[in-house]
Amino acid sequence: MRFAVFVGSAVLALVCLIGLIWSVWFLPFVLIFGGLAALGIYDVLQTSHAILRNYPVIGHMRFLFEGIRPEIRQYLIESDRDEEPFSRDKRSIVYQRAKGVEDKRPFGTRERVYDSGYEWITHSAAPKHIASHDFRIRIGGPDCEKPYDASIYNISAMSFGALSANAILALNSGARKGGFAHDTGEGGISRYHRQGGGDLIYEIGSGYFGCRTAEGRFDVDKFREQAADPQVKLIELKLSQGAKPGHGGVLPASKISPEIAEARGVPMGQDCVSPAAHPEFSTPLELVQFIKTLRDNADGKPVGFKLCIGHRREFMCIVKAMLETDIVPDFIVIDGKEGGTGAAPLEFANHMGMPLVEGLVFAHNTLRGAGLRDRLKLGASGKLVTSFDIAKALALGADWANSARGFMFAVGCIQAQACHTNHCPVGVATQDPLRQRALNVTEKSERVYRFHKNTLKALAEMTGAAGLSHPGDFRPHHLLMRERDRDMVTGEDIYPYLPNGFLLRDESDQFGYLARWNRARAAHFEPFDVE
Structure with a gap:
């Protein structure tokens, strides 16, 4: 089924080519189906796009939809039916960095900065330059x-x-x-x-x-x-x-x-x-x-x-x-x-x-x-x-x-x-x-x-x-x-860092670590008491 359009186009192009023997009216169909067949051959032989290689001809539909995605996305935002932004934006970041293309975005943050759960990192008034990123x-x-x-x-x-x-x-x-x-x-x-x-x-x-x-x-x-x-x-x-x-x-x-x-x-x-x-x-x-x-x-x-x-x-x-x-x-x-x-x-x-x-x-x-x-x-x-x-x-x-x-x-x-x-x-x-x-x-x-x-x-x-x-x-x-x-x-x-050695000193703590620690046994996983 993945190759149906490609193979069908090639077959129809051949049929129409033979049809030219009887009528010149077959010429437009030869050009249409011949063009699709040629596109399919290119798709199968190229190595840059896995989608096109596995789905010749019809795979171009994906790139067509990608081309109009900004308009579709704007409609979804305006109608408050936006698809999951977290996953989509992360995927976009990976693709851009992997391809080595510009990953800057216009018009500010894509996150909902006024929602509960929004997170950020504090920045300094005295930023530093880090020469190497090979951490x-x-x-x-x-x-x-x-x-x-x-x-x-x-x-x-x-x-x-x-x-x-x-x-x-x-x-x-x-x-x-x-x-x-x-x-x-x-x-x-x-x-x-x-x-x-x-x-x-x-x-x-x-x-x-x-x-x-x-x-x-x-x-x-x-x-x-x-x-x-x-x-x-x-x-x-x-x-x-x-x-x-x-x-x-x-x-x-x-x-x-x-x-x-x-x-x-x-x-x-x-x-x-x-x-x-x-x-x-x-x-x-x-x-x-x-x-x-x-x-x-x-x-x-x-x-x-x-x-x-x-x-x-x-x-x-x-x-x-x-x-x-x-x-x-x-x-x-x-x-x-x-x-x-x-x-x-x-x-x-x-x-x-x-x-x-x-x-x-x-x-x-x-x-x-x-x-x-x-x-x-x-x-x-x-x-x-x-x-x-x-x-x-x-x-x-x-x-x-x-x-x-x-x-x-x-x-x-x-x-x-x-x-x-x-x-x-x-x-x-x-x-x-x-x-x-x-x-x-x-x-x-x-x-x-x-x-x-x-x-x-x-x-x-x-x-x-x-x-x-x-x-x-x-x-x-x-x-x-x-x-x-x-x-x-x-x-x-x-999420504070708790003191080093506090469990060994039998100190009380507000996060419930000590009570659980006292019930733990090295000899077995079964609970010493109710968890």
């Missing part, structure tokens, strides 16, 4: 032999299988050029990750893909082999995913290609199961011992874990296990429930897990209260697309930010929401060879590189405008927000 942080605690100097903005977890081969290759090639890291997702390290040559964060989920036995248990020898790869810079154990926390998954046998089977270390012809819970541990103490096993076999590289905060007491159980064993990971990534996926039940996507802001603040202050915050780094992920998103995450306690959505936009995602159908129109989230060929790796990898560079450049300008020298200097008091009409509060009022 980095060192990940690796005292037990790490090979710390990694990471960019403060990296590609979040997206597995090969969920994304196409061309999308993975474009993302990783862009990461290599820009000197930032690419999280593999739990689907293992594919040949396309290796071909790109960029730095990798090897994510290990409950299926242990790439380091599993035939029965689906953890294989330490296979893990040691993966970790020794020079491309791998960090090892990330995934406890839960923001978009569907506490939910496993099944990749049906019909969707497993030889390349997916190779990356995951699973057989062809069988369903590939990711359990909801890890089979290798079930208590906080077993979890930190498993982290030690990973660290002992990780070739000296930093080891950490990722989770979406659920029961707050359970995160405190893990922190207490760290204190009891003195096994502290090199990093923790807090994933917000607003993170995206192509395979989450609607109820999970909407109502399971803690949003990033609340989860990040809670984890940051719990680690401060336990006296461990200085021993590890804290990452954040969950719709962090713009420089303001990054600045806000850093102000609330993160050391760096990850983004999946932003980099998907950079490789051409148009949010068609067909990720689960294998019919992605731009070749990003599909295993269909014909569809993914539309994604030009050379061009899209350059866009990934430019998006990262231009976003950090914008962050440098925002940091300087606030009178700071590094984005890591942002603190809650640099954030202001309107709580209600004419009432504004600082981030420090709502």
